[in-house]
Amino acid sequence: MRAGAGIVRARPVRAALAAAALELALGLAAPAGAQPPQGIVRPTDERGLSQLQLGAQLYAGNCASCHGADGRGVPSPRPQRGAGGIVGQGPPLAGVGAQAADFYLRTGYMPLSDPHEQPKRSRVLFTAGERRALTAFVASLGTGPPIPSPDPAAGSVAEGQQLFISHCAGCHQAVAQGGVVTGARVPPLTEATSVQIAEAVRIGPYVMPSFSRTDISDAQLNSLIRYVRSVGRHPPDPGGWGIGHIGPIPEGMVTWMVAAVALVGVCLALGGRLRS
Ligand code: HEC
Ligand code: HEC
Numbered sequence: 001m002r003a004g005a006g007i008v009r010a011r012p013v014r015a016a017l018a019a020a021a022l023e024l025a026l027g028l029a030a031p032a033g034a035q036p037p038q039g040i041v042r043p044t045d046e047r048g049l050s051q052l053q054l055g056a057q058l059y060a061g062n063c064a065s066c067h068g069a070d071g072r073g074v075p076s077p078r079p080q081r082g083a084g085g086i087v088g089q090g091p092p093l094a095g096v097g098a099q100a101a102d103f104y105l106r107t108g109y110m111p112l113s114d115p116h117e118q119p120k121r122s123r124v125l126f127t128a129g130e131r132r133a134l135t136a137f138v139a140s141l142g143t144g145p146p147i148p149s150p151d152p153a154a155g156s157v158a159e160g161q162q163l164f165i166s167h168c169a170g171c172h173q174a175v176a177q178g179g180v181v182t183g184a185r186v187p188p189l190t191e192a193t194s195v196q197i198a199e200a201v202r203i204g205p206y207v208m209p210s211f212s213r214t215d216i217s218d219a220q221l222n223s224l225i226r227y228v229r230s231v232g233r234h235p236p237d238p239g240g241w242g243i244g245h246i247g248p249i250p251e252g253m254v255t256w257m258v259a260a261v262a263l264v265g266v267c268l269a270l271g272g273r274l275r276s
Contacts (some may be wrong), residue, residue, distance in 0.1 A: 074090055094141040096203075097145040108124045
């Protein structure tokens, strides 16, 4: 497992307040989406190119400013001005394999517009053919893991629940609805496909730790996926106020608003005492 350092499992109220504060900060500072405002850059005639040539050109136009030529990465002190004037910096991609490229492209996590932003699920800007070409190109940069092919039907929900509680619930909560860890938004798992869950577990995107086959075997991964898929779409409500399952950030906003009303009440009470 990598990462882990600096991650605090916040208690629900603190987490809700942190989410509200984060939402306010994001709302004021960055109303735009996480993707390049000008869209993506594509070659004028894609049909004349082989898959790897297309992948290389899409990479040069949309990824190299942050990930460097040949996927060597762009170290932080010398950011380059890249496509669409985006100043970029990103990790090396040589060796991440088709697995990471497929995950980051299919989820719309990439391309980012700002290297300091947390990737998030967004509209996929590439066509399926372009996505496959980019994935093949990134895979060709080094030796890395292929796209996994999990078989959740072979897993057990009960085993999956145990694994989820011990490895994932600290961040993603028991019902797989997402939450907040310090410095990151934890997404709900309702939109991830079986392949994407398998990829995320092996890659460990952003601050999420990666889990090797020693941590979670392929058979256990099948159970984990089966459990996540079984609860994902119909989250149960074990006590507490679901607020229509619109997610932790709006729910945090509600907490924030309740707190604001309470504060105004305290101010009015204090004001009344001062006057009398
Ligand atoms: C330390 C906290 C943490 C732990 C533990 C953790 N995750 Fe995550 N997970 C995250 C964060 C943060 C993201 C968002 C990554 C990003 O934005 O790039 C994420 C993203 C994901 C995604 C992609 C969701 C999407 O739709 O964008 C999946 C699937 C996922 N995690 C599954 C799991 C599973 C299964 C486990 C347990 C084996 C697990 N995670 C353990 C923090 C965690
Ligand atoms: C504005 C800068 C930026 C641009 C443009 C960008 N990336 Fe990224 N990329 C990042 C950053 C920063 C990370 C690290 C985020 C994380 O850890 O989740 C990252 C992570 C990744 C990863 C995961 C690497 C790993 O170690 O697992 C892949 C794969 C990836 N990017 C592919 C792409 C592709 C393909 C494109 C072009 C379509 C692209 N990126 C465009 C900044 C960028």
